[in-house]
Amino acid sequence: MNEMPNNPVWLAPMADITSWPVRRMFFRVGVGLAHTEMVASRALMERHSSVFYSLQRYHDEGPLVLQLFSGDVASLLEAAQEAYRISSFEALSINMACPSKKVMASGGGASLINRPNVAAEMIRQAKKLGFPIWVKTRIPSRNLKDVASWCDLLISAGAKNVALHGRTVSQGYKGSSDRNIVGEAARAFPGKITGTGDVFTSDDVLDYLEKGCIGVLVARGALKDPFVIPDALAKLGLRNGRKATFEFQREIFRSFLSDLCQVKDNLAMHLLRRFLSCIFKGMPGASQLRSSMARAHGITQAFELFNSFANNFSDFCAKEEAMNEHRKH
Template identity: 30%
Template sequence: MTATLSKPALKIGPYEVDPPVVLAPMAGITNVAFRRLCREYGAGLYVCEMITSRALVERHPKTLEMITFDADEHPRSMQLYGVDPVTMGKAVQMIVDENLADHVDMNFGCPVPKVTRKGGGSALPYKRRLFAEIVSAAVRAAEPVGVPVTVKFRIGIDDDHITYLDAGRLAEENGAAAVALHGRTAAQRYSGTADWTAIARLKEHVKTIPVLGNGDIFSADDALRMMAETGCDGVVVGRGCLGRPWLFRDLQATFAGRPIPPGPKLGEVAAVLRRHAELLADHMGEEKGLRDLRKHMAQYLRGFPVGSDLRHQFGLVSSLAQLDDLLAGLDPDVPFPADGEGPRGRQGSAGKVVLPEGWLDDPEDATVPVGAEIDSSGG
């Protein structure tokens, strides 16, 4: 598929995002090295790992290290997590005062139990007043200098507690520059299939700001299909680019109406993997960077006929020299495998969402969850 969609350019505040593609923040993945690797394949908006608002305000060293951006990275996009309007306002004010980022994305979509049991992430939009107050506090701090604030959320807690239409309306009313919907509930986590019809309903419901769709974008054709089926203004890509940063090249081509390039041969994948290693080593130091690379190996080699022993060795790599030796053992002419496409990353299974006691009693209760921001370790 190479046809283009006749839609106006995606604008996030003052920034035009062309193609209309956003890299979703992923913990332990979207550091400055991975973002640069992806940016080398195509334009878009590339969001750093999630930052805890309290950890930022308290200047936790790990958090300050995580907000590293390349000199040519623009706009610099930071995702914040928080449950307290006061702390969120202070965090955004700090971003503004110290020129730490050009765009702030707010995370109300995380389904991880350690987050939802404190009332954070995808549990929080159920508390409509508190949700609105957090968005409003961020926007008030950011607005005077033109830093756009966007909001990402899920369909709801579970099928019995749907929150996304209220969340979209409240985000719009309180000054968000755009909203993004992951078409799953918190209970689904990353299992099953994303419900794109919910993205279409949100687009009908939110009238004045862009709506982005997220969930099951594993190819450039998926992105075009989502936009055609839902009317959304852009797409958010997460797990689909794991071990496949060239997905952004494919997206760049397809949105421009050009043919999608063929999948890379194993030799090309080896070169990308080596580039990723080099960037991580520059960012973290060689030993730490190569340890970090290990989590990516299975995704890069997915579907290729690489023996189990060699795969095991890739998973233990600890130096660039060792990596070079292993890459030299690969056949560079092996074509990209047919099953190299499709879902990737951990899908897991659906489960009951862990919530604070009494969380569902009153959606209008704006009380900040007790102890939700005690863990200020960042990330």
């Protein structure tokens, strides 16, 4: 991928979430690019079965970035080559952001912020494989000089894009993400910085872009409301922008459930539950639907419950519209 997508709203990598059914749903709501789940390089080298599912790419997905984490250069290179044999990707993203104790204990994730020489060498060597190299990372401190120095090291080593989260390692996911310092980095390195952290509304997306970021990663906020994305696109004047009408939501969730029926039931129900809270949010009777779907014995039953509600609600809306038209006359 030599050029960045014109659509700057992108789906972030999320462990145990951004497999192909989820990515496909987000491409339907309008993201310009998506990431795979964060994959452990050693798990890929050891050929764990779950890893192959994580890397599976559906034929009609849009631009897809592979995300790997590793504590050493050799494992990263071997895993990247194996991943590209399994599937195709537009870029390789090296995770230098994850604050998980397990990931950091392996020498990967956010621990690389304290191992800058290893981080730079990973990028330099990975670049030789011929893939565009991206990095997802955090601010090393709330000192702008430290942030600029860290970003400069990554970009000078060959990173084409740096997705910068405005929390420090010690913060984990607590407190707030410092959007201003991410914006300062974006202005210091034009066209190189993607904003990430605390994106919950379409205005959050616009704020990152106005501060100079070339793209914005949506993550936890999109689990609560995927329709933040088409709303942001509408405000940006892009063609995929639209309102989250009942019909649009029905189309999106019906396709998502149909895709979930193609994967193992336990995985399908896990993914469904991550999105249950946003299904037909605010619509009459939807809370009862969500409760029933959560208790379903499997994805097939959950899909049947969804279709029954959607069809009945559609009939109700049609009758209401007809009655309103009749009252006008």
